[in-house]
Amino acid sequence: MTPGSEYPPLIRFDDAFPGLCWLGRVRPRWIRMARSDWSRARNFARRHLWPMALTVDRAVQADRRYLAEELVHLAARHRLLSMYLPRFMGGSFSGSVLGLFPVLEELAAVDPGFVGLIGGHHLGLTALALSFNFRLMDRVAGLVVRGEQTGRPFLIDCAITEPGAGSDVEEEDLFPRADLCTRARAVPGGAVLSGRKCFISTGHLADWHLVIIPYDRTHPLDKIGLFLVPKNSPGFSLGALEEKMGQKAAPASELVFDDCFVPSDMIVTQPGDLPPGRGEALLHGVLGITRTAVGAMGAGMARGAFEIALDFAAWHRVRGRRMIDRQGVQETLIRMLARVHQARAVYLEAAFALCSAFLPAQIPGFLNSALYARLYRTRFLTRLRHHAWFRRRAYRLFAGRPVTDHQRVQFYSSLAKVTGTDAGLANAHQALDLMGEAGSRHENGAEKLFRDAKLGQIYEGANELNRLHMFKHFLARDLGVDVFGTDPK
Amino acid sequence: MTEQTRALGDLADRFARREWAPAALEADRWPFADFPRLVYERAAALGLLTPLAPEAYGGPGLGFEDLAVILRHTARVDASAAVMILVQTLVRAALLEFGSEALSRTWVPWANETPFSFLAWPLYDDPEDPPETLTVRSRGDGFVLSGVARSLAGGIEDGGNRTGAAVIGVHEHGAGLFWVDESQAGVRWGDPVIGLGLRACPVRDAYFSAAAVPADRVLIRPGGLKNLAQWLDPFRLMAAYTALGVLEGAYWTARDYARRRRQGGRTIIQYDMIRGKLARMAAWIDLAGSALSNAAAAMEAGRPGDSASFLSLQTLVGAETARLTGEAVQVLGGVGYCHDFGQEKRMRDARRLESLFGGASGRWITLADRCLGRGDEGGEPVASTGGEC
Structure with a gap:
């Protein structure tokens, strides 16, 4: 695209520089809170998580039915299961949205499997939050917080993938053509679910399952249904526990629904709750957050591989010289570090794009106070937010932003995901190159990171799909290209 | 390729499908699952486990071209089995080359030997830069x-x-x-x-x-370990053949899956990006196969200098296999990442193959020394061992 071309401008200032556009709004207090969150996560990861990471990975290799409950308890003790829940809900979220992503990077640098495990739970909470069903959100939040307090952790997951529908349920243009095997049927008093979901993160450890099944497969997004299914529900059972190459701490489960009845008070959303387009808005909103999170995770994996390689090169000798004294090794190490910085820069830009679209960068001070936490639980505010009117109003605030804001989120979140996860695997490869056989031995941690990193390129939409998603939202809109049209590609 | 070698390839292929394939995934769980000893015993009985062992020692008395064919066919199904064949062959060849006759007579024979003696080798050490442990x-x-x-x-x-x-x-x-x-x-x-x-x-x-x-x-x-480095060269070519076999298995699995799997209303093999990935794999298999065949033929004809060095082939084929097996997992998506389908095993095996006879980074230093000499660091330039460097 030459400067003098007749094509419409493809690059808008707000799209090119979301972080720069946000600079004026960032307050010093927000940065202090983000720094504090990051320090806490770093301390947790190095003192508590690192000693368990390899042990759990090995335990799952020895027994493929092993479930890492000790990591769930560890997360609960350090209030990481409620890290997305604001204080007025009883959660441990400090209030700094921008600070959440560096926290994920810090945890993933030590154990991506742990982040995958709690990530499945947080994916469920995110989808629940963006359904704007505050009644059920309050209920689940209460269970999560009480679980942390009592030492009996409470987890949820988010079930969307099916045996015949993987990447295409992550893309609104492909969803209507997905080969779905599940079905939701409205019945008096609730709904009945049938079919199977697969590769559900955290499935075998979850207490409740947030299940996404359309009422009508010909209009799946318009007729989307979200349901909360407790693990002991009649008609529900756990199926296969997948034996994954990596991120072994996070189970990937099959969920089986055999005419499973869901009472109406456990239906999160159904046709008619919210205006048309809510399915698409939900999908975009959830993926916008989770893909940015996976981007941060990828940056963490890239950093973890770099740190292991650096440590090895600092003491290991090749041809009589320390590896780190060789310029070739120095160049490799700096390439690895550069990838970390690139991935981090992109996920931070994605975070700014999210904040410019629909996420508050920070929970305002009053809403984060003990007084507001008491007010939140009053009957008046509870009834207000549980009312259908309030739900529709909140949804309109979210979905009513300019289309370009949502497109920016879609582009940057996918870019963060692709950049971070590609960096993670590239650095893992280079760490193994540098370390040779030592890198392939389990006890040194590099081969585990290699196995863990590969999954980042696959889930939350394969990277190939994400690249097309980026093209659709930033280029196709102005070039009249139908990325996911019906013609063979 | 001689008729005998071709027939051996057919035998290795049939054995791989009937014997290695059913055992491969469970064996991959070792040490948390049983070692498939019986399958190895059956391979030994057919001459597939130590093909270079001389007839005077009860072995099949075959050559490197035969070993290459066995490794390639076996690695398509299970790289672990292929590398075990490589190791058992290599150890016995080293005993014959460097050991006393008494030592060879004790350890090399395999005929009628049950249970089979699995011998070990420092497979991941670089003889040009041995560890000091x-x-x-x-x-x-x-x-x-x-x-x-x-x-x-x-x-x-x-x-x-x-x-x-x-x-x-x-x-x-x-x-x-x-x-x-x-x-x-x-x-x-x-x-x-x-x-x-x-x-x-x-x-x-x-x-x-x-x-x-x-x-x-x-x-x-x-003081004499440099002799080992040179002696190992043909085995580097064998490592490259093993990597090629892994990639072939990964490619066929990815291609067959892409023909069946539907997403977005069509089979995924109809999508450009999938076709591009598969085409890159196929092209590399073509190129690598041709280069390795040339090298093997030159070696059999006693003209190893007429081909690219075995070190170059091991390094480049190994590196590209490690990368492309990751793409082969990507074609299968979530299914490719799970153990049951065998594809993620190929990615792991290919990555570990890169460490045979020393890690990749050390190998590049050796290649540079061989091609370019030591430059200003002093000492005599080291002669190149094959092709024009």
């Missing part, structure tokens, strides 16, 4: 070994069989190669090493506490 002192005609020999591959003794290992130790005069067996005083075998891939080619460390090695157990005297 096992130190050697002279004592009389022999030596005393102290320290640890890490990542010895191929040895296993779960069936009451004998086992032995070649180990590299470093003496004040330089590195040497020594033979030890399970009856050796002062040697303790470590627990199984859990590794990234090639798991059914078991790996263990061996710990030495002033273990005496008499003169007749010395394979290469201290």
